[in-house]
Amino acid sequence: MAGKKAIVPETEYLIIGNSAGGIAAAEAIREVDREGAIAIVSEEPYLAYSRPLISEHLAGERSLDSMLLRSPDFYERNKIEALLGTGVARVDFDHKLVELEDGRRLAWRKLLLATGGAPIVPKLKGSHRKGVFTFTTLEDAEKIREAVNPQHKAVVIGGGLIGVSLAGALVHRGVAVAMVELMDRVLSTALDAEASHMVEEALRRKQIEIVLGQTVKEIVGRPADGGRVGGVILKDGRTIACDAVVFAIGVAPRTELAAGSTVAVNRGIVVDRHMATSCRGVYACGDAAEAYDFIHKTNRLIPVWPNAVAGGRVAGYNMAGRPTRYEGSTGMNALNCFGLSAVAAGLVEPKGDPTCEVLATSSAANGAYRRIVLRNNRIVGMVFVGDIERSGIVFGLMKDGINVRRFKEAILSPGFGLAALPDDLRRKRLSLPNSQLSEARGNEE
Amino acid sequence: MRPVYVREEVCMGCGLCEVYCALAHSISQDPIKAFKRERPRPVARIRVERTDGLFLPLQCRHCPDSPCVYACLTGAMYKDPDSGAVAVDPDKCSGCWTCIMVCPCGAITRDADMGIVAKCDLCPGRDVPACVANCPNEALAWAEDGAGVDLTEPAATAGGRTRGW
Ligand SMILES: Cc1cc2nc3c(=O)[nH]c(=O)nc-3n(C[C@H](O)[C@H](O)[C@H](O)COP(=O)(O)OP(=O)(O)OC[C@H]3O[C@@H](n4cnc5c(N)ncnc54)[C@H](O)[C@@H]3O)c2cc1C
Ligand code: SF4
Numbered sequence A: 001m002a003g004k005k006a007i008v009p010e011t012e013y014l015i016i017g018n019s020a021g022g023i024a025a026a027e028a029i030r031e032v033d034r035e036g037a038i039a040i041v042s043e044e045p046y047l048a049y050s051r052p053l054i055s056e057h058l059a060g061e062r063s064l065d066s067m068l069l070r071s072p073d074f075y076e077r078n079k080i081e082a083l084l085g086t087g088v089a090r091v092d093f094d095h096k097l098v099e100l101e102d103g104r105r106l107a108w109r110k111l112l113l114a115t116g117g118a119p120i121v122p123k124l125k126g127s128h129r130k131g132v133f134t135f136t137t138l139e140d141a142e143k144i145r146e147a148v149n150p151q152h153k154a155v156v157i158g159g160g161l162i163g164v165s166l167a168g169a170l171v172h173r174g175v176a177v178a179m180v181e182l183m184d185r186v187l188s189t190a191l192d193a194e195a196s197h198m199v200e201e202a203l204r205r206k207q208i209e210i211v212l213g214q215t216v217k218e219i220v221g222r223p224a225d226g227g228r229v230g231g232v233i234l235k236d237g238r239t240i241a242c243d244a245v246v247f248a249i250g251v252a253p254r255t256e257l258a259a260g261s262t263v264a265v266n267r268g269i270v271v272d273r274h275m276a277t278s279c280r281g282v283y284a285c286g287d288a289a290e291a292y293d294f295i296h297k298t299n300r301l302i303p304v305w306p307n308a309v310a311g312g313r314v315a316g317y318n319m320a321g322r323p324t325r326y327e328g329s330t331g332m333n334a335l336n337c338f339g340l341s342a343v344a345a346g347l348v349e350p351k352g353d354p355t356c357e358v359l360a361t362s363s364a365a366n367g368a369y370r371r372i373v374l375r376n377n378r379i380v381g382m383v384f385v386g387d388i389e390r391s392g393i394v395f396g397l398m399k400d401g402i403n404v405r406r407f408k409e410a411i412l413s414p415g416f417g418l419a420a421l422p423d424d425l426r427r428k429r430l431s432l433p434n435s436q437l438s439e440a441r442g443n444e445e
Numbered sequence B: 001m002r003p004v005y006v007r008e009e010v011c012m013g014c015g016l017c018e019v020y021c022a023l024a025h026s027i028s029q030d031p032i033k034a035f036k037r038e039r040p041r042p043v044a045r046i047r048v049e050r051t052d053g054l055f056l057p058l059q060c061r062h063c064p065d066s067p068c069v070y071a072c073l074t075g076a077m078y079k080d081p082d083s084g085a086v087a088v089d090p091d092k093c094s095g096c097w098t099c100i101m102v103c104p105c106g107a108i109t110r111d112a113d114m115g116i117v118a119k120c121d122l123c124p125g126r127d128v129p130a131c132v133a134n135c136p137n138e139a140l141a142w143a144e145d146g147a148g149v150d151l152t153e154p155a156a157t158a159g160g161r162t163r164g165w
């Protein structure tokens, strides 16, 4: 691409990715700048939809209409040009241009890379066969929906959040499911062992077969039709007959547009506390970026929805000229798995870290479990199963780095709430700050 | 924005606010029908927390920078641009509980029958929220403008700015 800017239409703000991060950024820009031209480009042809809801779509419970993040007039109302269904092929960071896959070119002043993640597909013998899928887009959900029926069995590779969510959807469709997970428990990055086992119980109650400590070595064809999936062979030699295989191992940040440029990439695109990349005028957020984690006190990949929105918002404000600092986030997941509610955030499994103290209680009677991980009397991790409604209070205490020495035992009691906090702290926490975004993190006692 | 304020030293923990909140959000609006027969069961969006010597009726603070809205996975949780009230669209909510995880007040409830969340909506259509109107002790107040007001301050501070009792 040559730098002939004059003939190329120019937009003030160009956003690549029409999802959690991209939409949050566009809205933040519009809070500050009512007029500057915004364009959002996305490979996916749809109006922005809730990616986590592809499971409900697969289950047959939701049409695209009820998955939309915003009303259909969102783009028009906010004067956003939506270029949907065409990918960005290349970015010229020096001349501030992009080239779309359909050949169009666009010049920009500020750029946001909200490109998300791509499903991880290991190199496996037989993965070319018909009936092998990934599960991260609406299109994936539709393909699976067309391919499976209640006489079928599916093997889900991966027992993480995507795998669990997918398994739930398949069960809803009446499809038998076997889940193959490499670790010795499901949700091993999101939950601690106790909570993982509670989820496994819930899955098994729905006849989901859970195969732990195993991987799929090969996907084999049908005896009569080698082109179609007939089963998988596990590492230990066992075979599972099936009609479909879905990779749900996780996502890898999509950093390909930054390759070979001045935009620094580690595992994800590296951003500072303003969500700015190493290239001036270029920002990144969401699953594509490595942003600040306030528990680990370093930049990390944390591919969850709320963090994409939080980072996108900060990027948007900064792009529009309102200096805003990203307060950071941490790993956090909420789960509603066949009626089992769970919430977990931060460092849930400190694995023998001597600086950490773990407090936990469980009550077999009502299936409730609570665990907090503390370091110097500050919460650094939390897990709630069953009765989760007060978990946000604990998340808030963790996020604000509050010293909980005076009442830490109370956090585990079933009746815990704001009333259990010491008077001074409760009063402070009830008068919420105006903006939590630009505030520096307090380290109050 | 006018959230409901609590004068915690006046609350006697009777729980009537919970009853009237659930009733106000019932289909029938009739106490006998609502609590005996109605399905989905009406859900209170206010909860009286009780500890030794303290009763704290608590519902959504309608935070200016609402963590629940920005965490919501589906766009169901939103802030009304005109009133500033934070509300949930029951048709969009998927019951993922992400908003519950980030609400610093623990003010969001699971509606078990519906499989979605329920929270204080400040009773649209009523002059005064049902909890405020029906508290026999005037422990709840609906204040004009909450900015900077300590919600737990005694009536002496809040009194000049509130109405509804
Ligand atoms: C099944 C499933 C369930 C999930 N459940 C949860 C959950 O319960 N809770 C939770 O917190 N998170 C969940 N997630 C994760 C969550 O969806 C992601 O963290 C979130 O979508 C990240 O948002 P993003 O804006 O960074 O990127 P994405 O949502 O991945 O969007 C990026 C977009 O950019 C487009 N794009 C990329 N490159 C280009 C290019 N070169 N040109 C044009 N367009 C491009 C992509 O096509 C895509 O549309 C789930 C994910 C899946 C798949
Ligand atoms: S539900 Fe919680 S986070 Fe949301 S506005 Fe109300 S108090 Fe704030």
Ligand code: SF4
Pocket (backbone or CB within 6 Å): B071, B072, B073, B074, B075, B076, B077, B088, B092, B093, B094, B095, B096, B097, B098, B099, B100, B116, B117
């Ligand atoms: S439970 Fe409903 S309102 Fe809350 S985050 Fe999930 S979809 Fe949004």
